[in-house]
Amino acid sequence: MDNTQQYEIIFCIVNYGFTDIVMETAKQNGARGGTIINARGTGNEETEKFYGIVISPDKEIVMIIIEKENKDKILHAIYETAGLENLGQGIIFSLPISHVLGINKENKLNTESKGS
Amino acid sequence: MKKKHIPLPVFLKRKQEKKKSESTPEKLEMMITIVERGKSDKFIDIFQQYNVNVSMVVLGKGTAPTELLNLLGIAEPSKDVILSLILEKNIIPLYEEIQNLLKIEGKGVSLTIPLTSMVGITMYKFLSHENIKKGEIKNG
Known part of the structure; x- marks a missing residue:
C-alpha cells in the first residue's frame, strides 16, 4: 500500500481501435500496463450535420497508472501519436491518486511482472 | 522585503487540522479497482462491510505486457x-x-482519486452511510 502520492492515473479517450498506439507510446516512455474500457461518445449533432462530418461515437478509454516523474513525457508522447490532431482524436488527462494498492516498486523496469 | 515564512510547530498544525475537520463533512474518494473478470463479486462483498453502498462494474480488458503473451494468443x-465511492477514513482499513x-x-490494482465537489445532501448521506445534521454540510 502506498499513500505517498507519487503516482498518477492517465485517462485517454480515443477512437475505437487506437488503443494499441496509445499503449505502445506509453510503454516506450516508462508505463507498464493499462486497462481498456469501451465507451460511447456524444457530440453536438447539429454542428455535425451542418458540416457534414460524422464523428464516430465508438470510443475506448485507456487507464494507465504512472509515476509522477514520467507524466509530462508520456502525456506529450501520446498527444503526438494519438492526440486531437491525429486520427485517434484522443483527449488525454491525468488525475492525482491518493492511495494505491497492488503495484510492486521493486520490479519497476521489469515489464513482464505486471499486467492489468 | 518579504517576511520569511515560518512554519507552524507540529502540535499547532494538528490542532488546526482538527478544527477544520470538525466543521466540514468527511471527504469521499472515488475508488477504482481492477480485478480479473468474474471476481468482482468477492470484492464488492468486502466493500459493503466498509460502508460502500454503491459500486458499479464495468467490463474492461488488460493490455498485453509481453510479446510472449501475444504469441500465446x-x-x-x-x-x-x-x-465505487468510499469515505476517506475507511480506505486504509479496507486496503x-x-x-x-x-x-x-x-x-489486481486498486487506487483512489479524491473528489473535489458534490451536490445533494441526501445523496451524500446515502453514500457516506452516516447520519449528519443538515447545518454541517452547509458550512462546508
Missing part, C-alpha cells in the same frame, strides 16, 4: 473494473483487508 486478458485477496486472485 492470450494478449488481452479480460478484466472487471469496479467503480489492509483487500491486500492479500488482490494477490491471491491474480494481478
Whole structure:
C-alpha cells in the first residue's frame, strides 16, 4: 500500500481501435500496463450535420497508472501519436491518486511482472 | 522585503487540522479497482462491510505486457473494473483487508482519486452511510 502520492492515473479517450498506439507510446516512455474500457461518445449533432462530418461515437478509454516523474513525457508522447490532431482524436488527462494498492516498486523496469 | 515564512510547530498544525475537520463533512474518494473478470463479486462483498453502498462494474480488458503473451494468443486478458465511492477514513482499513485477496486472485490494482465537489445532501448521506445534521454540510 502506498499513500505517498507519487503516482498518477492517465485517462485517454480515443477512437475505437487506437488503443494499441496509445499503449505502445506509453510503454516506450516508462508505463507498464493499462486497462481498456469501451465507451460511447456524444457530440453536438447539429454542428455535425451542418458540416457534414460524422464523428464516430465508438470510443475506448485507456487507464494507465504512472509515476509522477514520467507524466509530462508520456502525456506529450501520446498527444503526438494519438492526440486531437491525429486520427485517434484522443483527449488525454491525468488525475492525482491518493492511495494505491497492488503495484510492486521493486520490479519497476521489469515489464513482464505486471499486467492489468 | 518579504517576511520569511515560518512554519507552524507540529502540535499547532494538528490542532488546526482538527478544527477544520470538525466543521466540514468527511471527504469521499472515488475508488477504482481492477480485478480479473468474474471476481468482482468477492470484492464488492468486502466493500459493503466498509460502508460502500454503491459500486458499479464495468467490463474492461488488460493490455498485453509481453510479446510472449501475444504469441500465446492470450494478449488481452479480460478484466472487471469496479467503480465505487468510499469515505476517506475507511480506505486504509479496507486496503489492509483487500491486500492479500488482490494477490491471491491474480494481478489486481486498486487506487483512489479524491473528489473535489458534490451536490445533494441526501445523496451524500446515502453514500457516506452516516447520519449528519443538515447545518454541517452547509458550512462546508
